[in-house]
Amino acid sequence: xxxxxxxxxxxxxxxxxxxxxxxxxxxxxxxxxxxxxxxxxxxxxxxxxxxxxxxxxxxxxxxxxxxxxxxxxxxxxxxxxxxxxxxxxxxxxxxxxxxxxxxxxxxxxxxxxxxxxxxxxxxxxxxxxxxxxxxxxxxxxxxxxxxxxxxxxxxxxxxxxxxxxxxxxxxxxxxxxxxxxxxxxxxxxxxxxxxxxxxxxxxxxxxxxxxxxxxxxxxxxxxxxxxxxxxxxxxxxxxxxxxx
Amino acid sequence: xxxxxxxxxxxxxxxxxxxxxxxxxxxxxxxxxxxxxxxxxxxxxxxxxxxxxxxxxxxxxxxxxxxxxxxxxxxxxxxxxxxxxxxxxxxxxxxxxxxxxxxxxxxxxxxxxxxxxxxxxxxxxxxxxxxxxxxxxxxxxxxxxxxxxxxxxxxxxxxxxxxxxxxxxxxxxxxxxxxxxxxxxxxxxxxxxxxxxxxxxxxxxxxxxxxxxxxxxxxxxxxxxxxxxxxxxxxxxxxxxxxxxxxxxxxxxxxxxxxxxxxxxxxxxxxxxxxxxxxxxxxxxxxxxxxxxxxxxxxxxxxxxxxxxxxxxxxxxxxxxxxxxxxxxxxxxxxxxxxxxxxxxxxxxxxxxxxxxxxxxxxxxxxxxxxxxxxxxxxxxxxxxxxxxxxxxxxxxxxxxxxxxxxxxxxxxxxxxxxxxxxxx
Ligand SMILES: [Zn+2]
Numbered sequence: 001x002x003x004x005x006x007x008x009x010x011x012x013x014x015x016x017x018x019x020x021x022x023x024x025x026x027x028x029x030x031x032x033x034x035x036x037x038x039x040x041x042x043x044x045x046x047x048x049x050x051x052x053x054x055x056x057x058x059x060x061x062x063x064x065x066x067x068x069x070x071x072x073x074x075x076x077x078x079x080x081x082x083x084x085x086x087x088x089x090x091x092x093x094x095x096x097x098x099x100x101x102x103x104x105x106x107x108x109x110x111x112x113x114x115x116x117x118x119x120x121x122x123x124x125x126x127x128x129x130x131x132x133x134x135x136x137x138x139x140x141x142x143x144x145x146x147x148x149x150x151x152x153x154x155x156x157x158x159x160x161x162x163x164x165x166x167x168x169x170x171x172x173x174x175x176x177x178x179x180x181x182x183x184x185x186x187x188x189x190x191x192x193x194x195x196x197x198x199x200x201x202x203x204x205x206x207x208x209x210x211x212x213x214x215x216x217x218x219x220x221x222x223x224x225x226x227x228x229x230x231x232x233x234x235x236x237x238x239x240x241x242x243x244x
Numbered sequence: 245x246x247x248x249x250x251x252x253x254x255x256x257x258x259x260x261x262x263x264x265x266x267x268x269x270x271x272x273x274x275x276x277x278x279x280x281x282x283x284x285x286x287x288x289x290x291x292x293x294x295x296x297x298x299x300x301x302x303x304x305x306x307x308x309x310x311x312x313x314x315x316x317x318x319x320x321x322x323x324x325x326x327x328x329x330x331x332x333x334x335x336x337x338x339x340x341x342x343x344x345x346x347x348x349x350x351x352x353x354x355x356x357x358x359x360x361x362x363x364x365x366x367x368x369x370x371x372x373x374x375x376x377x378x379x380x381x382x383x384x385x386x387x388x389x390x391x392x393x394x395x396x397x398x399x400x401x402x403x404x405x406x407x408x409x410x411x412x413x414x415x416x417x418x419x420x421x422x423x424x425x426x427x428x429x430x431x432x433x434x435x436x437x438x439x440x441x442x443x444x445x446x447x448x449x450x451x452x453x454x455x456x457x458x459x460x461x462x463x464x465x466x467x468x469x470x471x472x473x474x475x476x477x478x479x480x481x482x483x484x485x486x487x488x489x490x491x492x493x494x495x496x497x498x499x500x501x502x503x504x505x506x507x508x509x510x511x512x513x514x515x516x517x518x519x520x521x522x523x524x525x526x527x528x529x530x531x532x533x534x535x536x537x538x539x540x541x542x543x544x545x546x547x548x549x550x551x552x553x554x555x556x557x558x559x560x561x562x563x564x565x566x567x568x569x570x571x572x573x574x575x576x577x578x579x580x581x582x583x584x585x586x587x588x589x590x591x592x593x594x595x596x597x598x599x600x601x602x603x604x605x606x607x608x609x610x611x612x613x614x615x616x617x618x619x620x621x622x623x624x625x626x627x628x629x630x631x632x633x634x635x636x637x638x639x640x641x642x643x644x645x646x647x648x649x650x651x652x653x654x655x656x657x658x659x660x661x662x663x664x665x666x667x668x669x
Contacts, residue, residue, distance in 0.1 A: 015587060016383070016391055016392075016584075017581070017583040017584050017586075018554075018583045018584055018585065018586025018587050019583075020586075020587065021586035021587065021610075021613075024613055024614075025613060028613050028615075061391040061392050061393045062391075062393055063393050142583075143580075143581040143583055145391075145581070188583055189581065189582070189583020189584065189586055190583060190586050190609075190610070190613075193586075193609050193610070193613055194609070219612075222612075223609065223612050223613070226605050226608050226609045226612065226621065227605075227609055229605040229621070230605035230606050230609055233602075233605060
């Protein structure tokens with residue numbers, strides 16, 4: 001039987017908004033398609049499994065930025081190998097920022113790992129609210145909660161902001177960054193559960209890499225009806241078109 | 245006499261509000277008084293002969309406040325308290341108006357207020373509490389309290405207003421750091437600590453729910469220690485004496501709430517404090533509504549479980565009787581972004597009959613990803629409750645309703661249970 005291993009990087013330190021749950025979403029969708037899937041929480045380099053099929057990293061608080069960055073630095077080689085080797089990576093909020101060139105704070109800078117283009121700069125006012133993004137994986141709907149804009153990666157966004165802030169005003173209506181199989185976004189929490197189009201893209205990438213064709217399981221279809229209703233509820237509140 | 249006109253007007257408005265809506269504990273009089281006499285609230289709160297005690301923190305405030313009030317009353321004090329969770333400026337002012345003399349003096353020896361971290365920090369600059377007690381740092385209402393740094397910052401702001409003692413939970417790393425900061429600065433404020441022993445912590449494999457748990461436990465003799473918890477009984481160690489403690493409901497968090505209350509009573513009472521009297525009093529409070537309370541509705545026994553943050557959600561899921569077969573979950577508009585519930589492992593629920601509330605689909609989504617079967621999604625809480633109550637008595641466990649604060653309000657309203665007009669928003 002096909003078996004995949006999904007790494008959840010620093011699930012406590014970078015798991016503020018339930019972001020680590022995205023690993024569970026990938027694993028469950030892989031299981032519903034008939035594969036075996038396990039989630040490995042990685043808190044230090046010693047926890048890294050031999051095999052990695054997908055990686056999820058979330059957002060943390062600013063007081064932990066340096067601590068989280070320092071742990072990630074010990075895995076810089078592996079992160080680079082995953083990026084160049086086509087391992088799908090979902091990075092939310094500060095986890096994404098830490099893999100970029102760096103994070104400008106009001107009075108200092110936290111240097112990032114420099115693995116993905118762009119960097120984070122302070123916003124005047126925190127962005128908190130619903131975020132709607134038109135993307136090639138469908139309309140993505142979720143919640144954003146960030147104190148910084150993301151600039152310097154305007155060539156390859158995840159999508160266009162329909163409602164909300166996204167990468168910020170400096171980035172002309174864009175949200176997120178895509179580089180190869182790396183996906184950075186401000187859509188926090190279980191963005192993959194709410195937006196199965198993006199989830200299935202990642203599951204498909206993960207299985208393609210090991211030569212298995214992905215066919216969404218029957219359970220996925222039932223669950224995705226619930227996700228659509230949840231998205232539509234926000235669409236209605238924002239006075240936007242609903243999905244049939 | 246400065247506030248006499250405002251008080252008289254506020255009372256007039258109250259009479260009118262009652263006349264229009266009998267039984268309504270309206271916040272309107274408070275709104276009126278705050279508008280025409282913005283200094284009244286602080287003046288009244290700072291005017292109690294034995295001062296003001298503020299209880300704040302993310303979780304456990306309501307229970308702790310009720311326990312603390314019971315402990316102080318057991319020592320013979322007359323206590324003004326916001327017995328409903330009137331965290332709101334207007335609600336608090338209205339409650340004070342009820343008891344104020346026309347000159348603005350409110351009857352009572354001491355005031356004990358529960359304050360939510362946001363509202364507390366907002367009105368703190370005008371207040372001079374003698375004692376501030378802090379329970380823990382967790383993130384709830386993520387759209388208001390963006391992250392744990394922000395919550396810790398709000399609590400720090402409240403703590404810095406203390407003129408006498410700050411009582412902190414030594415097991416919460418954020419609060420332990422704050423205690424260290426207060427100790428090292430010559431503020432003239434004393435820090436009193438409470439906590440659990442390593443054995444008590446070890447008995448809770450998922451921890452106590454704090455965002456960050458301090459690396460070390462409070463050494464015996466440095467404060468009040470919870471040394472043992474077993475069901476509804478616990479033991480506290482204080483100044484070398486071990487005390488048996490009865491809790492209003494089972495669980496380590498109730499023991500910690502009781503410890504907070506006893507440590508705070510000690511800080512407030514000074515030499516008049518009698519540990520045995522305080523400990524006996526905290527065991528006598530009825531369970532706070534929705535915290536494991538069992539209510540009989542139309543002949544059905546229903547257990548109500550309020551979840552306010554991931555930690556309380558997890559704790560309540562873990563402590564449900566296994567194979568409870570009739571569960572309704574109602575998550576409402578108070579949870580604007582349900583993301584932060586996702587760290588909770590709900591898989592042990594197994595089967596949920598109805599997911600309800602305005603966030604019904606979101607909570608259902610989480611449940612199904614945890615392999616929990618969800619029979620029905622019904623956002624209308626009234627419709628869901630009627631269907632749930634119409635079911636025959638369960639063979640296993642009790643009918644159990646898990647709700648967020650908004651789900652709770654709607655449930656109470658629909659079932660005609662005692663309502664509480666001044667819940668936090
Ligand atoms: Zn409030």
